[in-house]
Amino acid sequence: MYNQSDFHNPENVVWTVSELNDRVSQTLFTHFPPLWVAGEVRGFTRAASGHWYFTLKDATGELACAMFAGHNRKVGFLPKTGDHLEVHGQVSIYRARGSYQMVVDSVRQAGLGQLYEQFLKLKEKLQAEGLFDSSRKKPLKRIYTKIAVVTSLQAAALRDVLTTLGRRAPYAKVMVFETAVQGEEAPEEIIRALQKAEGSTDVEVILLVRGGGSLQDLWAFNDERVARAVAALTKPVIVGVGHESDVTIVDWVADLRAATPTAAAEHATESVDVLRSEVLQAQDNVRFVFNRYWSELSQRIDSFMREIPDPRQTVKQAQERLQDTDQQLRSLIKLSWQMRSQRLQHCSEALVHPAMRLEAEKTTFVRLNQELSHSFSSKWRNCQRDCVSLTELLTELSPQAILRKGYSYVTDSEGRFIKSNSAVNVGENLTVHWQDGQSHVSVIDKTNDDPAH
Structure with missing residues (x-):
């Protein structure tokens, strides 16, 4: 809008306030690229929109700062008045008031630059040694029933893990190995707790957990001694440190990195509801296979039985033959009775003394009747024995x-x-x-x- 001659000859141009603010802002963008500034926080506020506004000061000066919600959501802590911070951003002019400020896009606690450099060096060293390789990591089972939790007894992470395990896996036995998770003594205590869990026969998997925090708060999990101790364990280790955005050296060395302590508990177990559903499904499958097998077996037995004479049918045929024999025997008896009656009649007619002849014939009739009855009974018993013998024979066959x-x-x-x-x-x-x-x-x-x- 303005040429170089106008800028060096301001008496030729009358500037508006907005135009001057724009030119100053343009100059700041040109001569001051994004940079880091350190100072102490004063007057920190968080607007309803989610933006942060605060003043960064040192012994002799102050700098107004604004950090918009899109950037501050990535910060793992909430600054407060008195904190010493290092902020990164672009120096600019707030056009509406003409005030000088820094638009911040990244925040870290003061002194973390050196720590972060140590973090990167250790990461590069251990990665070169192969401690991060997936080939050396131990495979994890789907279900563990003996779980060790290594953390502080006062940590919120412990409550989250115990609550998750109680709800998700009431079948699991949980042992807590206490350790500090922050401070100078934390690395040694973490190593001792891990070794105790390693030596326990009641432990199948180890959960190393703690809540979120700054890089300094999580520094014990970036300690080389702790990383090597985790790598040396024979039992699988699941690490759940901080929030999903928090990453430590131990995360890469562990057999599995969980986004949160709660996620670590979930990775070590399977929900009892899922297991119950799978058991019910397995029961249905077994019942289906058994019914199908039973049906096939029944069909095979039916086919086999069709090839063998049915004993009941054989007995029925024998009974029918016995009935036919009985009928024939009855007919024979009737015929014999008629013949004997006729002979008796002829004899009676030939008798000189009918009473005496009749008496003799009656005697003969009684004898013949007894013989006939005896013969019939004998024949009947023989038929019954034959029927029983046939039945037993068919049963034996x-x-x-x-x-x-x-x-x-x-x-x-x-x-x-x-x-x-x-x-x-x-x-x-x-x-x-x-x-x-x-x-x-x-x-x-x-x-x-x-x-x-």
Whole structure:
């Protein structure tokens, strides 16, 4: 809008306030690229929009700062008055008031620059040694029933883990190994707690957890000694430190990095509701397979039974023959009675003294009647014995009776009966059917008997 001559000859141009503010802002952007500034926080406020506004000061000066919500959501802590911070951003002019300020895009606690440099150096060193390689990490099971939690007893992370495990995996036994998770003594205490958990026979997996915090708060989890101690453990280790945005050296060394302590507890267990659902599904599958097997077996038995004469039908036929014999016997008796009656009549007519002849004939009739009754009874008993014998014979010849005597029969993998040694091949899988079950066998050799012998 303005040329260079106008800028060096301000007497030729009358500037508006907004134009001057724009020119100063443009100059600041040109001559002051984004940079880091350190100072103490004063008058920190958080607007309803989520933006942060505060003043950064030192012994002799102050700098107004604004950090918009899109950037401050990435900060893992909430600054407060008195904090010493290092802020990164662009120096500019707030056009509406003409005030000088810095638009901040990143914040860290003072002194973290050196710590972060140490963090990067250690990360590069351990990565070069292969401690981060996935090939050295131990595989994790889906379900653990013996879980160690290494953390502080006062940590909110412990409550989160215990609550999650109680709700999700009431079947799991949990042991807590106390340690400091912050401060100079924390690394040594963490190592001792890890070694105790490693040596316990009641531990299958180790959860190393703590809540979120600044880089300084989490520094114990960036300690090289702790990282090497985690790598040396034989039991799998799940680390859940801070929030999802918090990353430590131990996260990369562990067998699994969880976003939060709660997520670490979830990775170590399976929900009891899911397990219950899977058990019910497995029961349904077993029931379905059993019913199908039972149906197939019943069909095979029916087919087998159709090939064997039904004993009931044989008994029925014997009974029918017995009835026919009874009818024939009754007809024979009736015929014999008629013939004897006729003879008696003829004899009576030939008698000189009918009373005496009648008496003799009556005696003869009684005797013949007794003989006939005896003969009939004998014949009837013989028929009954024959019927009983036939019934017992049919029962003895039934397949189940044969099996109860110690015999068995053999079928191939398709359920077909094996009736000859020649129908069997070496290596073939067969099923031997006994009275009380089946045996599955494999033919390793066979010998044919000499027909001549």
